Amino acid sequence: MSSPTVEKPSFLRSQVAGLPRPFWALWGGTLVNRLGTMVVPFTGVYLTQARGLSVTAAGLVMAVFGAGSLLSQLLAGVLTDRVGRRATLSGGMLATAASMLALGYSTSLPAILASMFVLGLVIDAYRPASNALVADLVSPAERPRAYGLLFWGINLGYSVGMTAGGWLAGLGFIWLFWIDAVSSVVFAVLVWRAVPETRPAARESGGGFGVVLRDRVMVAFTLVTLGHAVLYAQTMSMLPVAMTKVVGLTTAQFGLAMALNGVLIVVVQPLVSGWLGRRDASRTFALGVAVMGVGFAMTAFVTSPLGLAATIAVWTAGEIVTAGIAGSIVAALAPAELRGRYAGLFGFAWSVAMVLAPLLGGTLLDLGMEALWWTMGGVGLVSAAGMLALGPAIRRR
Secondary structure, three states, X not given: OOOOOOXXXXXXXXXXXXXXXXXXXXXXXHHHHHHOOOOHHHHHHHHHHHOOXXXXXHHHHHHHHHHHXXXXXXHHHHHHHHOOHHHHHHHHHHHHHHHHHHHHHOXXXXXXXXXXXXXXXXXXXXXXXXXXXXXXXXXXHHHHHHHHHHHHHHHHHHHHHXXXXXXXXXXXXXXXXXXXXXXXXXXXXXXXXXXXXXXXXXXXXXXXXXXXHOOHHHHHHHHHHHHHHHHHHOOOOHHHHHHHHHHOOOHHHHHHHHHHHHHHHHHHHHHHHHHHHXXXXXXXXXXXXXXXXXXXXXXXXXXXXXXXXXXXXXHHHHHHHHOOHHHHHHHHHOOHHHHHHHHHHHHHHXXXXXXXXXXXXXXXXXXXXXXXXXXXXXXXXXXXXXXXXXXXXXXXX
């Protein structure tokens, strides 16, 4: 008698199986929102061209946006635990839509400054709530895959949104603000209707961030995250400047090379996320950050578009390795009733990095390509070493 054969699940089924329906509503809303993310990447162009601001005034406006984003993650973390995951996410998205339209129709500098501060405060308020929702909805074994899928959806949506935004900006910047606002409302409505509130009700989660700051493992991981984020933030701050001003690449050459980052993430990351999610989280994260550090250090030797593409391929490989791992570590460290605040502290590290990266990178680039990129490589390797040192404490959790 022949034994029955067990059919191996298809690749697509293996990627989507085992995750609850509310997670897919969250994922779908995130994808729609990222598809509509068109304003922030073109803010500098909008302020100088459509509103006629000087470069100095535009820099002031962007600094105000950064100040709002610094407060955003901490405030949203507290609201996620006190008010609820669903209410914080949906409310943040509705506030984002209103702020987008206010900015799009603002003409005076005071109105633009006020709108940009509020936009910085609310545009990423969804992140602590989203991270907490995944931790609440998904089992620990599946969290790396779930966070990895969110990372993949964000990159897919952002790539398409950037391409469409560049075309629509030629028709009129107000289109960007309306599409961004509508996508935010869609995200809010989808989460409100399809995702249940998961905030634990058993214990009162009052207080601020004191309990999180007393968690030495979480604070240490936040410092590792800060190093990782400062490294990655160079892709949006000093890498374009170094390649166009120092190396002499055209903006078209730089844009084409950077497109490789999105292509590799969209194509490769789903293929390896399941396998990476079964590895030890701290060692995997350390490996990814170390590879990113090596990739950025190699940038010191770039003299051509092909050389830039080679370095991008290396650090993108590291980015793919880290995708989904950091969120699962935060979820493992955080008590259920404090997941919002833990995620808020994690997000705060990224906000700080977005402020520090251009300041540090600009100073180092003035000293030369080697000074900037070898320092960034060192930051990556030090962060990876710190992650390995934290490994035993994280595994005990």
